[in-house]
Amino acid sequence: EAGVTQSPTHLIKTRGQQATLRCSPISGHTSVYWYQQALGLGLQFLLWYDEGEERNRGNFPPRFSGRQFPNYSSELNVNALELEDSALYLCASSLVRDSYNEQFFGPGTRLTVL
């Protein structure tokens, strides 16, 4: 069974540009979560999508947005990039909305903003 996949592996952008990160969940998983892990910090919850709807978002500005497609894959968009957006962005998927089920994480996309 294929795990959670993310693309690209690395992404280099300049300040002010837009970044698009993609995530494909494990087959059958309907929930997708996005996290930001900046250097030296813990994982910060960004967004949670389930069945195509945004269910919750973390304490991030509106320039962080995303969507979930009918096939449950997801996209994270970061507009007007700032230097502090440089981080590892992790996507996770789970089988059901109830987090009694574990989240399965992808390898991440490392975003560098110059």
Add this chain to the structure above:
Amino acid sequence: SQQGEEDPQALSIQEGENATMNCSYKTSINNLQWYRQNSGRGLVHLILIRSNEREKHSGRLRVTLDTSKKSSSLLITASRAADTASYFCATFPYKLSFGAGTTVTVRA
């Protein structure tokens, strides 16, 4: 702010020794989960303990949960070099909320 906070921030032990790390959280939880992250890569789920459980074992891992103190501990017995990683606790409900992690280095 993060719900889970791990302690210590870093731990260095000799291969074969046990490693213990703690997690404190702030609000009521449904469950608490521990994850491992190697070399800044994706996280791997280790173990989940529900709020009505006090102790759980999985291989060389032992997790305890004290809901009255809002804390949990993860014990790794007979550590190996492959256990070198960062360990995070995550609490639910609502969304997984992670702390900054404990970085464990196992020396050969």
